[in-house]
Amino acid sequence: MTKLKNIPATPLETFSKKDCEDGLQKFREKLFDLQNIFYADGRFALLLVFQGLDTSGKDGTVRHVMSSMNPMGVNVKPFKQPTEEEKAHDFLWRVYPHFPAKGMIEVFNRSYYEDILVPVMNNTISKEELKQRYDLINALERHLESSGVHILKFFLHVSQEEQQIRIKERLTQPHKKWKYDPGDESVAEHWDEYAALYDRVMDKTNDVEWKIIPADKRWYRNFAVAKILTEHLESLHLEFPGRPNTNDD
Numbered sequence: 001m002t003k004l005k006n007i008p009a010t011p012l013e014t015f016s017k018k019d020c021e022d023g024l025q026k027f028r029e030k031l032f033d034l035q036n037i038f039y040a041d042g043r044f045a046l047l048l049v050f051q052g053l054d055t056s057g058k059d060g061t062v063r064h065v066m067s068s069m070n071p072m073g074v075n076v077k078p079f080k081q082p083t084e085e086e087k088a089h090d091f092l093w094r095v096y097p098h099f100p101a102k103g104m105i106e107v108f109n110r111s112y113y114e115d116i117l118v119p120v121m122n123n124t125i126s127k128e129e130l131k132q133r134y135d136l137i138n139a140l141e142r143h144l145e146s147s148g149v150h151i152l153k154f155f156l157h158v159s160q161e162e163q164q165i166r167i168k169e170r171l172t173q174p175h176k177k178w179k180y181d182p183g184d185e186s187v188a189e190h191w192d193e194y195a196a197l198y199d200r201v202m203d204k205t206n207d208v209e210w211k212i213i214p215a216d217k218r219w220y221r222n223f224a225v226a227k228i229l230t231e232h233l234e235s236l237h238l239e240f241p242g243r244p245n246t247n248d249d
Contacts, residue, residue: 003199004157004195004196004198004199004212005192005195007157007212007214008214009094009157009158009159009162009214009215009216009219010060010214010216010217011214011217011220011224015118015220017217017219017220018215020219020220020223021219021223022225023086023223023226024064024065024219024222024223024226025158025192026060026086027065027223027226027227027229027230028065028068028226030230030234031065031066031068031069031226031230031233032068032069032070034230034233034238035069035073035074035105035233036058036068036070037238037239037240038073038103038105038146038233038236038238039070039072039073039103039104039107040103040238040240040241041103041190041236041238041239041241042102042103042241043102043148043236044102044147044149044150044236045099045100045101045102045103045104045105045106045148045149045150045194046100046104046105046106046150046151046152046233047099047100047106047108047144047149047150047151047152048103048107048108048152048154049108049111049113049152049153049154050062050104050107050108050109050110050154050156050230051110051113051153051154051155051156052112052155052156052157052158052215053156053158053163053194053195053198053215054163054167055158055162055163055166055167055170055216056156056157056158056159056163056186057156057215057218057221058109058110058156059109060218060222061075061154061156061225062107062109064106064222064226065137065222065225065226066105069105073103073104073105074104074105074106074107074108075098075100075104075106076107076109077106077108077109078109078110078113079094079095079108079110079111079179080107080110081118082094082115084118087182087202091112091115091133092112092115092136092137092140094146094188095111095112099144099149099228100149102148111139112137113132113137113201113205116130116133116134116137116195116201117197117201118197119195121193121194121197127235131165131181134204134205137205137244138207139202141205141207141208142207142208150216150232152211152228152229152232152234153208153209153210153211154210154211154213154214154225154228155198155202155210155211155212156215156221157212157213157214157215158212158215158216159216160188160191160192162215162216163188163189163191167188169188170171175203186194209228211225212218213225236239
């Protein structure tokens with residue numbers, strides 16, 4: 001897999017802001033209909049995993065892409081630092097209740113991948129345990145897909161320069177101040193280390209392909225995710241169930 005530092009975090013010049021904003025609106029209209037059919041069809045479930053460095057826009061992407069869908073068929077689960085109860089169990093224990101049922105779409109804002117990223121950065125996991133976690137995640141994702149749960153994994157790729165700009169925005173813009181965490185600045189200072197770690201993680205867990213989304217331009221990030229999601233749902237050839245047979249034979 002190509003290293004993140006060699007992948008542009010900005011879109012190709014062929015994409016303009018207006019084109020992407022217009023395209024996003026069209027995709028949202030399609031997603032409204034597709035999610036309705038997806039729910040009624042009931043053959044599949046869909047898990048969307050969003051990962052990325054701080055300020056990459058996970059919350060914003062979920063809000064802009066998923067807001068056109070019926071909330072009865074979509075659930076968003078953010079994964080934060082494990083609680084004491086969660087720490088007392090296997091690292092995957094806390095995610096099991098949140099996998100989607102048939103007809104449902106589940107969004108993980110961060111995910112079980114945090115239980116690799118954080119321990120590695122804090123140097124609190126052995127090589128043996130790390131390998132085991134990679135193996136367990138691969139096995140879990142294969143199991144889900146073989147059970148009819150489709151998985152789309154998105155890495156929102158923000159550059160170090162843009163990340164630093166967004167951290168400063170959190171200090172100066174009233175509606176973003178609540179998001180500010182002094183630890184964010186440390187993450188920006190260690191961008192290369194985090195990017196290299198994500199390189200390894202995505203390389204080790206690419207059985208279900210990672211989608212790397214340039215995220216420096218929010219308008220392109222939202223457009224790109226919506227496009228992939230729309231095309232995936234269309235590829236399932238969804239259909240409404242036929243009318244139930246009410247004949248008394």
